[in-house]
Amino acid sequence: MVLRPPLPSPGSSSPRQIWLHIGLPKCGSTTIQHHMAETYEQHLRLGLCYPQRHRSPAGYRNHIPLARMAAEVLPAALTEIEAEAERHSCRRILLSCEHWTNAFRTSNLAALVQALQQRMPGWQIRLVAYFRNPYGFAESSYAQFLRAGLFGIAKPAFFAAGPPGIDRYLRCFEESYGFPLPSLLSFTQMLLAQFPRDSLVLRSNAPADLDAPDMLSDFCNLLGLPPPETAARRNSRIQPRKLAEIEYVQTQVSQPVYMQLRPKLLKRDFTRGAPPGPARGSSLHLSAAMAEDITRRLEAERSELAALFATRTDTLCAARSQDWGRAELLDEAARVRLRKFIRRQTA
Incomplete structure (x- = not known):
């Protein structure tokens, strides 16, 4: 795909810009989306529109309705989004949804970029993606898969195939995508195969790699916005014991039943006052062998990632040394x- 330069905009020396924040999943997208939704009015006055049109009104308040839209409907949706920006004299538009990389092979991202080129030729298109150190990325991805699914891996087939665990999850991902989930370079190459290098803005989400206190401040700097006034909002973290319960329940019931049980399962304390157990579960976390494999891959990928990224990658690509016991x-x-x-719940 070739992204053409925007047509000149009369009366302005800088092009109008559309930023597509595409994730990656489990790399802080929710924090960005929460902040942008909360500061919608403030940012309009600064010339940036985080469109309410085709954005979910509650929950994550991201552009999942747009991300799931059929290609033939996109031009009409973009007309509405452009009109919202122009009503407020905004020369920058931000669209954000990690579904564009979570479901990259089947998502409408390529169709959306093409529709933007055709419908809004005077706008410069940039795709921004944040990446996370692969050790945490792998473990957090499996935790999200257990909770609600991720990367299009079929949960019914996964739980029907035998005892679950992060090792089998990583194998399923590689069989589906053709590369290992902890390979940051492969994710980068997946994007480069679809979009030209100068349209992609690839960034580490590690504060030590950034010229800002945190990822959200870095994102605001990127878009020419003031930094957040308060600390970044983060998703609540589920403790390993609860994740183990979530994993086990899904070995006992179908996915529709699990979805019905999930709210009560999350709230119920099944420990009976027992003290917290080990921090690392045998099926939930990386083993020493898996961690060694990631370390070898980082060594092989480090220099190429550094050349491709717009931020430093020292922490992103740092090998982790710890007790990998489970x-x-x-x-x-x-x-x-x-x-x-x-x-009791299904009787």
Whole structure:
């Protein structure tokens, strides 16, 4: 795909810009989306529109409605988005949704960029993606997969195939995508295969790699916005024991039943006052062998990533040295309590 330069805009020396923030998943997208939605009016006065049109009104308040839109409907949607920006005299538009990389192979991202070129030729298009150190990226991705799915990996087939775990999850990803999930360079190459290098803005989300206190401040700097006044909002982190419960329940029930049980499962304390167990679960976290494989891959990819990224990548590509020991988080008594919970809730 070739992104043409924008047509000249009368009366202005700088081009109008459309920024597509495309994730990656589990790399701070929710923090960006929350801030942009909360500061919508303030940013309009500064010339940036985070369109309300085709943005979810609640929850993450991202542009998932636009990201899931059929290609033939996109031109009409973009007409509405452009009109919203022009009503407020905005010369910058931000569209944000990690679905564009979460479901990259089947998403409408390429169709959206093409529609933007055709419908809004006077606007410069930039795609920005944040990346995370691969050790945390791998473990957080599996946690999100357990909670609600990720990267289009079919959960019914996954749980029907045998005992679950991060090792099998990583194999499923590689079989589906053709490259290992912890390979940051492969994600980069996936984007470069679709879009020209000068249209992509690739960035580390590690504060030590940035000329800003954190990723959200870095993103605001990138768009010419003031830094956030308060600390960045973060998703609540589920403790390993609860993740182990979520994983086990899905081995016992179908996905529709799990979705019904999930709200109560998240709220219910099944520990009976037991002290916190080990921090690293045998099925939830990387083993020493998996971590060694990531370290070798980082060594091989580090120099090429540094050349492609618009930020430093020292922390992004830093090898992690730690105790990679893992332990079983659920004993048989805990599994019995979970099975009783399932029976009561599904009776």
